[in-house]
Amino acid sequence: MAQNNRITLYDLVLASGCTISPFVWRTKYALKHKGFDIDLVPNGFTGIKELTNGFSDRLPVIVDDGHWVKDSWAIAEYLDEKYPERPMLFFGDSHKILTKFIDGWLWATAIRPWFTCYIKDYHDLSRPEDHHYVRSSREKLFLGGRTLEESQAGREQRLPLVPPQLEPLRLLLKDTPWLGGKSPNYTDYCILAVFLWTASVATIPPLHADDPLKDYIDRGFDLYGGLGRHPGMHNLFGLPKPAAQETSA
Amino acid sequence: MAQNNRITLYDLVLASGCTISPFVWRTKYALKHKGFDIDLVPNGFTGIKELTNGFSDRLPVIVDDGHWVKDSWAIAEYLDEKYPERPMLFFGDSHKILTKFIDGWLWATAIRPWFTCYIKDYHDLSRPEDHHYVRSSREKLFLGGRTLEESQAGREQRLPLVPPQLEPLRLLLKDTPWLGGKSPNYTDYCILAVFLWTASVATIPPLHADDPLKDYIDRGFDLYGGLGRHPGMHNLFGLPKPAAQETSA
Numbered sequence: 125m126a127q128n129n130r131i132t133l134y135d136l137v138l139a140s141g142c143t144i145s146p147f148v149w150r151t152k153y154a155l156k157h158k159g160f161d162i163d164l165v166p167n168g169f170t171g172i173k174e175l176t177n178g179f180s181d182r183l184p185v186i187v188d189d190g191h192w193v194k195d196s197w198a199i200a201e202y203l204d205e206k207y208p209e210r211p212m213l214f215f216g217d218s219h220k221i222l223t224k225f226i227d228g229w230l231w232a233t234a235i236r237p238w239f240t241c242y243i244k245d246y247h248d249l250s251r252p253e254d255h256h257y258v259r260s261s262r263e264k265l266f267l268g269g270r271t272l273e274e275s276q277a278g279r280e281q282r283l284p285l286v287p288p289q290l291e292p293l294r295l296l297l298k299d300t301p302w303l304g305g306k307s308p309n310y311t312d313y314c315i316l317a318v319f320l321w322t323a324s325v326a327t328i329p330p331l332h333a334d335d336p337l338k339d340y341i342d343r344g345f346d347l348y349g350g351l352g353r354h355p356g357m358h359n360l361f362g363l364p365k366p367a368a369q370e371t372s373a
Numbered sequence: 374m375a376q377n378n379r380i381t382l383y384d385l386v387l388a389s390g391c392t393i394s395p396f397v398w399r400t401k402y403a404l405k406h407k408g409f410d411i412d413l414v415p416n417g418f419t420g421i422k423e424l425t426n427g428f429s430d431r432l433p434v435i436v437d438d439g440h441w442v443k444d445s446w447a448i449a450e451y452l453d454e455k456y457p458e459r460p461m462l463f464f465g466d467s468h469k470i471l472t473k474f475i476d477g478w479l480w481a482t483a484i485r486p487w488f489t490c491y492i493k494d495y496h497d498l499s500r501p502e503d504h505h506y507v508r509s510s511r512e513k514l515f516l517g518g519r520t521l522e523e524s525q526a527g528r529e530q531r532l533p534l535v536p537p538q539l540e541p542l543r544l545l546l547k548d549t550p551w552l553g554g555k556s557p558n559y560t561d562y563c564i565l566a567v568f569l570w571t572a573s574v575a576t577i578p579p580l581h582a583d584d585p586l587k588d589y590i591d592r593g594f595d596l597y598g599g600l601g602r603h604p605g606m607h608n609l610f611g612l613p614k615p616a617a618q619e620t621s622a
Contacts, residue, residue, distance in 0.1 A: 215465040217554025222471035225545050229478065232541070292481070296474050305466025 125189060131155055132163040132187040134176060138249045138324060140356025141166060146235075146321035147196040149352075151184040153313035154200045156348040158210045168251040169258055200310050213310035226303070227314040233289045234318055234330075241279040242325040244272045249325060249356075283330055284366050290337065297340050308347065316344040319360060320352050329362040374438060380404055381412040381436040383425060387498045389605025390415060393573045395484075395566035396445040398601075400433040402562035403449045405597040407459045417500040418507055449559050462559035475552070476563040482538045483567055483579075490528040491574040493521040498574060498605075532579055533615050539586060546589050557596065565593040569601050571609060578611035 133155060136145040143149055155162050165175075173181045180194040187193075193202045200213050214220050243266075247258045259272060267275045293315070296303070303311040319341050322330060331337065338361055345352030382404060385394040392398055404411050414424075422430045429443040436442075442451045449462050463469050492515075496507045508521060516524045542564070545552070552560040568590050571579055580586065587610055594601030 215467055217549070218464055218552060218558060218560055219467045219471070221545060221549055221552055221554065222468070222475060222560065225478075225541065226471060226474050228541055228544065229474075292474065292477055295477065296470060300466070300470055303467060303470055305470065309467060311467055311471065 126160055127189050129159070129161055130163050131160045132165060134172075134183050134185040134187075135164050135166045136183040137166045137168065137251075138356060139251045140249065140354075142324050142354045142356035144246070144250070144321065144324045145183060146317035147182075148184040149320040150310070150313040150317040151186065151196045151199050152351060153316065153347070154196075154203055154213055154310060155186070156351060157213060157309070157313070158203050158207055168254040169261075170254055213313075215309070219309075219311070223311045223314060226311065230293070230315060230318050234286060235321070237282060237286050238322055238326075238330055239266065240275045241283055241330070242276070242322070242327070243267070244276040245327045246325045247272050279328075283328075283363055287331055287335060287363070294336050297337070301340075301343070308344070312344060316341070316352065320345070320357075323352070323357045323360050326358045326360060329358075329360055331360050332363050332365060333361045335361060375409060376438050378408070378410055379412050380409045381414060383421075383432050383434040383436075384413050384415045385432040386415045386417065386500075387573060387605060388500045389498065389603075391573050391603045391605035393495070393499070393570065394432060395570035396431075397433040398569040399559070399562040399566040400435065400445045400448050401600060402565065402596070403445075403452055403462055403559060404435070405600060406462060406558070406562070407452050407456055417503040418510075419503055462562075464558070468558075468560070472560045472563060475560065479542070479564060479567050483535060484570070486531060486535050487571055487575075487579055488515065489524045490532055490579070491525070491571070491576070492516070493525040494576045495574045496521050528577075532577075532612055536580055536584060536612070539584075543585050546586070550589075550592070557593070561593060565590070565601065568609060569594070569606075572601070572606045575607045575609060578607075578609055580609050581612050581614060582610045584610060 133148070133151060135143055135152075136148050138144050143152065152162065167175055167183065172183060176185050176192070176194075179185060179192050182194070184196055184199060185192060185194045186199055188202075188206070193199050203210075204213050214223075243262060247255060247262070250258050263269060263271060302308040303315060323345075341360065345357075382397070382400060384392055384401075385397050387393050392401065401411065416424055416432065421432055425434050425441070425443075428434060428441050431443070433445055433448060434441060434443045435448055437451075437455070442448050452459075453462050463472075492511060496504060496511070499507050512518060512520060551557040552564060572594075590609065594606075
């Protein structure tokens with residue numbers, strides 16, 4: 125049992141101290157959902173293995189009264205299994221399976237294109253000691269050898285292609301305040317984590333000012349005392365509308 | 374309480390007697406999931422209002438011991454509410470909300486393109502007395518005034534575009550036998566209904582012979598004594614592979 129109701133979370137942060145990893149973001153929300161106070165240990169992209177005494181080379185990692193758990197999905201399952209008397213994150217197998225589906229859809233639809241639109245910002249906003257690692261790992265692993273600058277170039281033309289693709293999410297949220305129904309659950313935290321990641325790096329907005337998703341995203345960022353309102357986050361809304369040009373569905 | 378465990382279902386059928394409506398298909402599966410025997414009343418596309426004494430102009434409609442219910446989603450909710458002691462179709466709000474999401478995704482991804490690929494088959498396979506209605510309603514409401522023949526033309530070029538788009542469903546089914554987890558639930562019936570609709574009209578196959586979805590679809594069609602194996606159904610697997618040509622993700 126977490127001592128004094130506190131769980132330690134190893135965070136992955138930018139120079140501003142703002143969380144960047146969508147996986148850490150959803151773990152932060154999951155811990156709050158379960159009613160825990162969080163002892164945050166901020167870290168950058170490098171030195172994770174040493175920091176966690178060899179336990180993991182990726183974050184998030186939590187330590188619950190001496191018990192270490194890694195991987196955001198495994199952490200969520202651990203929290204429900206260990207603390208079933210607290211508000212649940214998941215409700216049965218279908219819920220888990222379908223959460224993976226909508227999360228995979230949103231990554232393919234939003235993070236995939238936004239990644240190249242903000243990859244230079246992502247680098248510039250990271251801690252100075254992480255710059256070399258961020259550049260070399262991202263250029264090699266995710267950008268097929270292209271530079272951060274080449275990848276981000278022309279984003280003004282690419283950004284307007286994304287909002288129309290989010291229509292299925294808008295449709296779903298017409299009929300319900302949360303994907304969890306009357307209150308949010310882990311599905312919402314997965315979806316919100318995509319927008320939280322984006323707000324941590326987006327120096328120009330990816331969504332239009334009048335996007336109906338704004339209501340949901342604002343309510344999500346405001347949860348748990350404004351958990352998503354960390355200093356250093358950027359405004360998601362204000363992408364200019366294409367002038368007299370139809371968007372394609 | 375259903376007398377003698379029987380519920381009446383007004384079916385929407387082709388000349389072969391095979392169900393065509395995906396909404397009726399999922400209601401058939403839902404009734405079997407809840408353990409009912411079905412008294413099927415077969416109908417075509419026309420005369421539904423008269424047949425149901427003005428209760429509905431669309432199918433499915435069920436009659437449970439004199440109580441009439443219409444709309445496949447409302448029927449599923451009715452069955453769970455009225456018979457909670459029988460196996461449940463839904464598990465909480467998130468399950469319903471996310472089922473709508475994956476169902477909407479599959480309609481946009483598969484039924485939308487397949488509709489025009491099989492719309493002439495759909496007409497030709499319907500009951501002769503429905504031909505006029507099917508042609509005029511589909512050409513006016515769904516095809517923007519194009520004829521069935523114009524719409525279906527060129528399908529050999531369009532069909533190969535669909536299977537690569539189903540990859541998110543394949544990925545999901547790598548880790549679970551059913552979208553319900555260890556056993557199927559209403560999510561599976563919604564997904565299977567799309568393929569059951571397609572099998573009812575597809576005179577040439579829409580999926581490749583080695584599609585990993587075949588295992589799931591076959592198991593789904595075999596449920597409840599081969600509920601999806603009605604005479605008149607077509608083989609879904611056998612679409613020729615593009616020769617030495619990469620498919621795009």
